[in-house]
Amino acid sequence: MKLNEVAENVLKVIDSYGFKQEGAFNLRLNGMAVCHGDSRHIRIVKKEDKPGIDIYISGEAEQEQVHIPVVMSEPGMKDVVYNDFYIEDGADVTIVAGCGIHNDGCSESRHDGIHAFHVGKNANVKYVENHYAEGTGSGDKVLNPVTKIYVGENSVFTLETTQIKGVDSTERESFIELAEGAKLYVTEKLMTHRAQTAVSNMDVQLNGENSSARIVSRSVARGTSRQVFHPKAVGNALCHAHVQCDSIIMDQARISSIPEINANHVDAQIVHEAAIGRINSEQLTKLMTFGLSEEEAEAVIIETFLN
Amino acid sequence: MKLNEVAENVLKVIDSYGFKQEGAFNLRLNGMAVCHGDSRHIRIVKKEDKPGIDIYISGEAEQEQVHIPVVMSEPGMKDVVYNDFYIEDGADVTIVAGCGIHNDGCSESRHDGIHAFHVGKNANVKYVENHYAEGTGSGDKVLNPVTKIYVGENSVFTLETTQIKGVDSTERESFIELAEGAKLYVTEKLMTHRAQTAVSNMDVQLNGENSSARIVSRSVARGTSRQVFHPKAVGNALCHAHVQCDSIIMDQARISSIPEINANHVDAQIVHEAAIGRINSEQLTKLMTFGLSEEEAEAVIIETFLN
Numbered sequence: 001m002k003l004n005e006v007a008e009n010v011l012k013v014i015d016s017y018g019f020k021q022e023g024a025f026n027l028r029l030n031g032m033a034v035c036h037g038d039s040r041h042i043r044i045v046k047k048e049d050k051p052g053i054d055i056y057i058s059g060e061a062e063q064e065q066v067h068i069p070v071v072m073s074e075p076g077m078k079d080v081v082y083n084d085f086y087i088e089d090g091a092d093v094t095i096v097a098g099c100g101i102h103n104d105g106c107s108e109s110r111h112d113g114i115h116a117f118h119v120g121k122n123a124n125v126k127y128v129e130n131h132y133a134e135g136t137g138s139g140d141k142v143l144n145p146v147t148k149i150y151v152g153e154n155s156v157f158t159l160e161t162t163q164i165k166g167v168d169s170t171e172r173e174s175f176i177e178l179a180e181g182a183k184l185y186v187t188e189k190l191m192t193h194r195a196q197t198a199v200s201n202m203d204v205q206l207n208g209e210n211s212s213a214r215i216v217s218r219s220v221a222r223g224t225s226r227q228v229f230h231p232k233a234v235g236n237a238l239c240h241a242h243v244q245c246d247s248i249i250m251d252q253a254r255i256s257s258i259p260e261i262n263a264n265h266v267d268a269q270i271v272h273e274a275a276i277g278r279i280n281s282e283q284l285t286k287l288m289t290f291g292l293s294e295e296e297a298e299a300v301i302i303e304t305f306l307n
Numbered sequence: 308m309k310l311n312e313v314a315e316n317v318l319k320v321i322d323s324y325g326f327k328q329e330g331a332f333n334l335r336l337n338g339m340a341v342c343h344g345d346s347r348h349i350r351i352v353k354k355e356d357k358p359g360i361d362i363y364i365s366g367e368a369e370q371e372q373v374h375i376p377v378v379m380s381e382p383g384m385k386d387v388v389y390n391d392f393y394i395e396d397g398a399d400v401t402i403v404a405g406c407g408i409h410n411d412g413c414s415e416s417r418h419d420g421i422h423a424f425h426v427g428k429n430a431n432v433k434y435v436e437n438h439y440a441e442g443t444g445s446g447d448k449v450l451n452p453v454t455k456i457y458v459g460e461n462s463v464f465t466l467e468t469t470q471i472k473g474v475d476s477t478e479r480e481s482f483i484e485l486a487e488g489a490k491l492y493v494t495e496k497l498m499t500h501r502a503q504t505a506v507s508n509m510d511v512q513l514n515g516e517n518s519s520a521r522i523v524s525r526s527v528a529r530g531t532s533r534q535v536f537h538p539k540a541v542g543n544a545l546c547h548a549h550v551q552c553d554s555i556i557m558d559q560a561r562i563s564s565i566p567e568i569n570a571n572h573v574d575a576q577i578v579h580e581a582a583i584g585r586i587n588s589e590q591l592t593k594l595m596t597f598g599l600s601e602e603e604a605e606a607v608i609i610e611t612f613l614n
Binding site: 250254257258259261264266269271273274275 | 542554556557558559560561562563564565566567568569570571572573574575576577578579580581582583584585
């Protein structure tokens with residue numbers, strides 16, 4: 001189907017892999033699944049009982065992609081969607097999700113994506129999620145994702161989640177369970193401006209022997225924005241976890257980092273590091289001696305920090 | 308006054324500086340202040356309205372000590388005591404506190420020491436607090452200290468708190484406020500055995516410009532013991548804070564570390580590190596090749612870790 005310019009532009013920002021209406025995909029626009037396609041190994045089925053889709057990924061999928069972006073361009077809409085992923089043993093797949101809001105109105109636009117991933121054994125899953133909002137209106141742009149991930153034996157799950165900009169309020173809830181030998185890699189990036197608020201709660205349960213988790217969270221808070229991080233790693237078996245949160249604070253922003261590490265087993269090894277500080281003034285001065293303005297120098301440092 | 312052997316032995320453990328009935332001191336035994344002395348610059352006054360003492364430390368005190376140990380040797384006793392310290396500008400003092408419980412009975416012995424430190428400007432205060440319990444009885448030994456510390460401009464406060472062993476249950480509450488240029492150094496050491504539980508909450512408010520805090524917490528949990536740490540550093544001005552929690556987990560013990568760092572000011576720089584893991588097996592093997600038994604090697608590693 002032909003999309004309008006607003007939708008096309010938002011899709012370009014939120015789908016960094018490049019969204020095309022081919023292969024396995026599902027585009028949700030203003031609360032409706034407007035187009036979708038299956039591939040040989042990936043089948044998308046509309047839910048009967050509530051809004052959302054079931055995505056079935058075959059064990060024969062090798063380096064395959066599925067794209068399921070959400071675009072909200074009508075102001076004043078509240079969209080709740082339930083997506084469930086069933087990933088068979090041995091599947092190798094990249095799931096590109098994301099939500100972009102364009103709000104030119106004065107009412108709140110809100111999207112709550114409730115995602116559950118049921119991952120079999122020996123699978124390799126990468127889940128990429130970008131959040132972005134824009135628009136000239138005064139209406140708030142709100143994104144409250146809930147993500148549940150159950151990683152089966154010896155599977156690898158990579159979660160890359162990025163709040164690019166423009167989201168006025170977000171409350172992220174993530175819950176992850178790791179079975180024997182399962183590995184989790186999380187990269188969370190978050191940028192807040194003006195009076196935006198962001199809360200991110202993440203609960204990682206290392207239940208299986210030899211499971212491991214590496215969580216890296218990087219954030220920048222500007223204006224009068226407020227960020228609260230509460231990552232929690234619970235070691236219930238022989239396992240390794242490393243949680244690292246780094247934040248740059250600017251202007252009158254406020255950041256709280258409340259990591260929680262719990263060792264419930266003698267062979268649970270869990271490390272946490274967190275740092276909050278302002279932009280490195282030496283880097284800033286150095287870049288400015290190369291002729292960059294203070295704003296340009298700040299932009300370079302923030303981009304390097306987040307990427 | 309002459310003390311019995313039990314009291315003498317407990318005092319030796321809890322007062323590592325060596326308790327003597329001279330200079331400024333106050334000995335509390337089984338809920339009663341049994342003997343006390345003043346020195347030229349340190350005056351101890353019994354409270355009229357509730358159990359406890361007021362300790363006045365003159366600004367002329369230079370490298371002086373005051374010892375205020377508590378010994379509980381009668382089982383089944385609950386003792387709550389309120390001690391307030393008024394420390395004048397420029398004072399240089401070491402305060403040696405501590406509580407030792409000897410319980411041969413089957414009833415609970417409990418001591419709650421509620422301490423407040425009002426520290427003036429340019430002072431240098433070291434507060435050393437050791438907690439210890441022993442005894443053949445089945446009665447629990449419980450210590451629930453509350454510590455409030457208000458550090459004035461350009462003063463340095465060093466807090467060394469150690470739970471040596473034997474304490475069945477502890478809930479520690481500490482609240483610290485730092486004024487302009489104030490510096491805080493905290494070293495917390497904690498050992499739990501058997502089914503003991505330890506909870507430590509610490510709230511450090513860096514209110515003044517150029518205030519700083521360095522908090523180091525080290526703990527060992529054995530048996531089926533349970534430890535929960537919740538240190539919180541809040542930067543409300545240009546300030547530095549570094550919080551470091553390291554724990555060794557053994558047997559079926561469980562440890563939770565929930566640090567919280569809050570930056571409410573662009574020039575607040577706050578770093579947190581936490582690690583939970585079992586005893587280093589390479590160190591263990593190395594020591595055992597020198598002929599030490601596994602228990603001996605463990606004891607050496609734990610001692611080195613805590614000291």
